[in-house]
Amino acid sequence: TRQKPAAKKPKRDTQNDNAITDKIRVEHLNYKRAVPGLKVLAQIIQITPIELIVSLPEQLLAHIPITNISTHFTNRLDNAMNDDSDDDSDQEDDASDKEDDSLPELDDLFHVGSWVRAVVLHTHKDTNSGRVKKEGEELIKASRKLELTLDPRSVNEGLTAKDFVKDFTTVGAVRSVEDHGYLIDLGVSDVDGFVSSKEMNKSGFDKAIAAQVGALLPLTVTSKTNKVANLTPNLHTFAKSYMNEANTLESVIPGVLLNAMVTAVLPAGLNVRFYGFFDGTISRDHIPFEKKPLSERFPVGKKIKARVVFDHPTSNPKRFSLSLLPHIVHLTNSLTEESEDGQTISDAFARGRVVEGVQVIMVESEKGLFVTIPDSTLIGFIHISQIADDHTPSLSSSSGATKVGSTHTARVVGISYVDKVVQLSIKPSVLHKTFMKVSDAQVGAVVDGTVRKMADDRMFVSISGSVDAIVWPVHYSDVKLKHPEKKYRPDMKVKTRILSAEADKNRITATLKKTLVKSDLPIVTSYDRSQKNTITHATVSSIKEKGAILEFYNNVRAFLPVGEISESYTKHAQDALHIGQVVKVVIIKVEAEEGRMMASIRKTVPKEERDAWVKERKSEKKEVNEDMKVKEDEGEQVAGDEDIDIDNAINENSQSESDGEAVGLQVEEESSDEEDDDVTMEDTTNKKPKKTTKDVDSLSTGGFNWDGENDKKDLEQEGTNSADSDSDSDAYSDANDDGKRKKKRKSTKHFEGDLTATMNEKPPESSNDFERLLLGSPNSSYVWIQYMSFQLNLSEIDKAREIAQRALKTIGFRESQEKFNVWIALLNLENTFGDEDTFDKTFKEAVSYNDPLTMHMKVADILEASEKYDNANEVYVKATKKFGAHIILWVNYAEFKFRVEDANGARSLLTRSLKSLDKRDHVACISKFAQLEFKVGDAERGKTIFEGIIESHPKQLDQWFVYIDMLARTEDVAGLRNVFEKLLALKLSTKKAKSVFKKWLTIEKEIGDENGVRDVKQRAVAWNEQREQHGQHDE
Template identity: 25%
Template sequence: MGKRRKRHRAAVLDLELREEVNAVVEIVKDSYVVLSVPEYNHAIGFAPLMDYNSQLLPQHHYDNGQCITVVVGSIPSSDPSGRLILLPKGSAQDSNISSSKRAKKKSDYKVGSLVEAEIIDIKPLEVILKFGVNLHGRIHITEVLEEDCSEHPFSKLKIGQKVHARIVAQAEHSAKTGRNLKWELSIKPSLLKDLEESTTSEAELNHSINDIIRAYVVKVDTEWVWLTVSRKVMAHLFILDSSVEPSELKEFQQRYSVGQAVKGRIIGVNREKRLLRLKAFDNQCMLENIDDTQKTVSSIAEHTKEGDIIGGRIQRILPGVGGLVIQIGPHLHGRVHYTEIVDSWVPEPLSGIHEGQFVKCKVLAVSRQAEGSVRVDLSLRSRKLDNLTTCAPRFEKINDLCPGTEVKGYVKNVNPKGCFIMLSRMVEARIILSNLSDEYVENPQKDFSVGMLVQGRVLSAEPLSGKVEVSLRKSTGSKSQKLDDISYSDLHVGDIVDGQVKRVESYGLFVTIKSSELVGLCHVSELSDEPVLDINACYKAGDIVKPKILKIDEDRHRVSLGLKESYFDSDLTDDENGNENDGGRVPMDISRAPQMSGGFNSTLVLPGREPRASVPPLQVALDEYEVSDQEGDQKAHEIANGNESNVKKSDRRLKEKARKQREIEISALEERALQKDIPQTPDEFEKLVRSSPNSSFVWIKYMAFLLDFADVEKARSVAERALRTINIREEEEKLNVWVAYFNLENEYGSPREDAVKKIFQRALQYCDPKKVHLALLGMYERTKQNELADELFDRMTKRFKTSCKIWLRRIQFSLTQGKDVEYIKSVVNRALLSLPQSKRIKFLTQTAILEFKCGVAEEGRSRFELILREYPKRTDIWSVYLDQEIRLGDTEIIRALFDRVTCLSLPPKKMKFLFKKYLRYEKAQGDEERIEHVKQKAMEYVEISRA
């Protein structure tokens, strides 16, 4: 069998192409005939009964055993699966003739040829024509009229009409069907000027940002309209770029149809994909001329600037007073502040607002952050959109506020000590508990809900600190005017006054005197003739009392009060509230007696306690007698006993020392109060986190509680719950939890380094990257992981290379690690190359201070000398330099430096500062001769300056 097949293959290969041979019909099929060639060892071949150039040959022309003459059309290759193709002699000749004619027809036309064609069909985007002999072409909608024409391109064309057209592109061969596609024709007047044959070049993508073009709709999707700009260039239009009117955006798909002309401005160019992005021209504002030609369409930066009026769609309604998230581009969102939703101050600004709603917005501000993200602040206030000046005022700057200004705002958050309100997107104000109402507010969280509209007046506005105080009390006049009603001069020792307990402390009561804002102290020893064992059991905040004035100190704004029964005469008449009980205390309804911990400066206790890491030791206002136990006892006894001579104005240093001591004692009181309320079981912690879900302090305490029992997995799950639960706006609270999570994984992670890095990468997505890096760095430094800290410093100085703080932290770390001088110099040089000019002096000065403190004083001196060589008149730098030398205590160097600086030619005001500093130093040394020397130098300077 194998030998026979080889002989058969050899016989077939002996055939020559186009050779005529005799064949015998073996089998007749519908579309082909199987033949054998006797002359060539009965080789088997196949003859098709039809092809593209001839009609089907009738089957009855061929019978089994019939002898016919055929022409070899194709010889099989060496592949065993190859076939021998034979053509009946008549069919082969027809095929050759047809092929030669087609070749001749095709050779007559080429790009640039002018042809006469007949329109056979008109479609929305193209016209189909026929020309020549069975040739077809098409005219694209952009190849009819010039670009500046406004009429529809196909309006003057009709089926059967003959036109002159120029070939602009050759017919391409379809790989799918094997046929030639239509020729590309154009009937633009500019291309038909010459009746002779001319060449036309393929149009290039020469469009640029801000060009105004006309395009035609190809397809309408839910959010995009696809358009054709030319035969090779496409464009697309986003729904929010099509209009600024909500009614038009709502009917986006109905406004466009295939073939419709759209005029737009280019806001994005993708040359690789030959794709443009458009913004509807009729309703858009002028855009910045920014070339985005190197960017892909998917990453085009949105061209938005302050003052633009744009269309938007409400993506999300944030909880509480978070405002709105508005989509203003395919990948761009903006924020609408809660005060920028409606024109007027209304109780429910979100009424009628729903997600997915189209809105008209005004861009208030655009800020591009360091990591590349864009923050856009928007307004939905219709009067602001129309630039009307009659809209309800929003104070954008603290400088616009002054005491007495009437303001409105929405409550942002509430705690037992007062609340914060939003006056505008830029200004917030604080209202302390005593200013919430003319009446006593028992439960601020109940009476003032988040989002509530309030109206009040400004008590104080400090532009430098950014603090604004507001009062909601109905009575007119400022705080100072109220004090005029009852002032210290109106009070007299021995008077019995009406008052209300403001706060209860272990050392006494703070009592607010009625019809005033004066606060007096009733020491625990003055509450009763008998010792008071538990002051909290006898008095509560809000109780009405009638104390007697024991002592008045107008200079120090202090009033001592007493409630002992022995202070009151037996014939004292009853007041309108009933007879006195227990030394002037009037019983109240227990249900109304509030549990209050004072104003904003009083002790913070759980629940709702802020993390101690973020709350500094609290300072105490002297006019409210907020002092520690010991100091309160001492000073109250001094005032009560009339020892005014012992109460004198302290020196500044003594006051500072006393203040710090008070802070320490108050912090201890806070801690003791906190320990009483710390939960002892998981169920108690669960109740606490439900009542204070946004308090990182509570969550971290919960984690620590679980770690005390070695339940690491449960602590991790609590950390994850905290990150999911804490409101997204509470960034600092979230950051506290992330830092606690770092420490947990650093202690219990396996492997520790990888576990910490995973949490770190997650934290970067939700918090300020710089703060997260600094938190991780602090952990590495605290746990002495110096190698990891060094690696982190390398990344930080690359990512935050313009941050003076980061570079200073690196220098401090290097100095504490004992790095050599050359290494420190290299870090300083790198920092100077990266930092902006405005930060370099600060950086060099702080570096010199660090060198003084870390034991390389010579390098610090050299650095200060270099700075002062360039800026010899900077007295602030001289002062810092002198302070560092004074701290080291080398008298010769210090005096030499003072002599240098006092010889400079500086303005009198600066020289006065330097001489006073010199004199203070010499007085501290106690050398009378040197003191006279300084005074003499000062006199010489005065005489020279007068001359």
């Protein structure tokens, strides 16, 4: 027989409303009251690869990790990560033997705007520290305070088989897919769920979701036989079904639709009673707004239909909060719902939008203001903290600037989707911001700024926006400053210009260079809008052998050939330019689709001025042998009609140098306000160009990169703008260090080193010279590749191909690395000078003669270096199908995705890789992906992944140490100490414990403090004493 709930009392006469006199305080939900165990109705507003972000009532946010979906889904995740074939699954049935091994993504199981029932699992403090790393992640950061779970075992906790009556709504996880339907785990021990195939087809529910073991289904009971509840996943039925009675208090779960009776009207809302003996409240936030008083709209005794939104687990007796808002009562998707003009809420009220004329309609003295928004049916809310820059203790509805009826200019700061409320601010500091999102910042705009902070490698300047602008050292001034801290001090007012706005990094960069700030020349912000013959200013970003890379705005770049630097002869770009220098250029070529441009300094000078430049003087004639004369081939550029000094030609491989004035490269005199000793300036007037000798890197010559690795390095150097950390500032310093560059030599085989030295002393000048060298060194890929480069410099592409083929036939079969070098050189040649067919043919041949996996990855590097990102991706896709069992391939592919700013694509590869890799390689692969997150992705994601690894594989000390090394990179001392604490809590041998303490001590010395060092030493002694005390010995 069914026991009556303890809370049930004899029903009162519902006709006598005055019999109910007790009034219940209407309590709002906040982060303090959201305690573990609280059940709540939530709406999904964002889906990431590892978690769901949800909106809660009362304008709260929370997150649901992928491990908190259901027990069955978590088991699938564990199995995918588990490399120990002997580990036993904790599943209660054998469904895992039947399920599809492929793990779905969260966005395959859930949709933005869907309603879910959840339970608070954990609360976290101090989650607002740190900067949002990417625009759009503000919600993710704000959701850190609350962690929820959707697991039916938590949501349906307390239910029994008696509660599963007809029309009862619940949630369940797919346990297994059978021939005639779906077995559902309801999280209740004495009842199982079943959805027949016929019912599934009739319901219209997405069968792709239902086919996934562990997926959650919204369910309504249609009938019950013995211990099996027959269910339907029909969403329409779920939304409209309501219970006429409740068997137990636990059956009243957030999301349940019910009939209630008003028992009291309070200033803060309503008291209601349902099922005759359960009490609830409805706050004014969840009552549709009307001008009529609540007492007239909801007289005591009135019956209303409402939906439970959360419970109060700590109240005694247990109480519930309900909602009358139409979109909650009907469970409609407020995120995708469009207004008459076709806009969604997020479109109409984008963050940062200024709204004029909002009018106060209700004041909650300790909470905030409710306002109407012109031309909108939505209600706005201004939190008490968003009213003034100073602290506001309380609000008055009848007096003051924010009384009922007052109007204000407000700015959108967010949206609460569950409450369907636009969150606004009227704080002056918010209203005066020039932008609220990085993407709203106007690139090229000149703005007033205030120096906020000077760091070693950057300066932070407040420009009245949502983030401070970063100024890199190369942009402090038109010239290099030895002591920038003397010029720029905190709170100093500066005039700056926005260089770039990178929403994906939530970063704005700016310049303080006077030439750029004061420039009235056109601003170049994209390749598409750039036009040929445009004259503008640019900054030298990097210097190459054949020219320089120039940077404009928004990370747009152009190549400046060495021949376009000046009308007079310039052999090396570094002789005339330095990194960070501002130059006036004219755009001479635009290839918008390829994202390439070419510029010239020389052509910015009027022709009549160029005619007045000093010409090179002719060198003295000398008698030479016939075979040493410089020949001219058709198509070659003739630099002058003078005779060339052969000795100089051999050493310099160029024309002779002469004195002259570089008119096109004038040094700006008004380039710094600093004292002389603070400025390093190089006078180029009447200065003889410096004669430099530079060793050619192995497998690289003539400005043409042959080796895939070198290509990638060059790409990274060119792709790294002046705003990327300290690499450019170092280069800037080196480039100006007495105008000299130290020689760099690469170690190689002894005989090849001798050969390279010989070639540097007297470079080959003809085919005969190379042929003579090859007679002595037929197996040297270095000589063969130099020979290829020599022909390419003469535009003899076919001859270069022939030389490569000769090399492959000539080099001995044991010299596999030498042959490999030539293959890479040939692939580079075809990539640069050939077409798609010749490249593909060469690629196939290279694969047949070399290790296929290595060659695929090399070719991907070559294509990436030449910015053919789609082609590189295709190579990786093909490689994963053929060589998916190799971890290095998946890691390289993911790293490539991160480099091309496809972070989501990189992260999705982890799931795909686990399907292809041997089970024993899973942990190693997951660890590699976690390391990538630390290095080029999101360190927080990396932490989450590593925490999962050490939790599921606590005995793998190497993974603990990798995690510790990654945390040390971020200098997260508190996090490191926490990890060491967890590690030492395990049962460790003396040898392992010693290595742990040694590592901890080293880290404390490097990035910790003296207290940390002392604490580690004390812990080590205590650990040893405790072990001896218990008589524990290593076996």
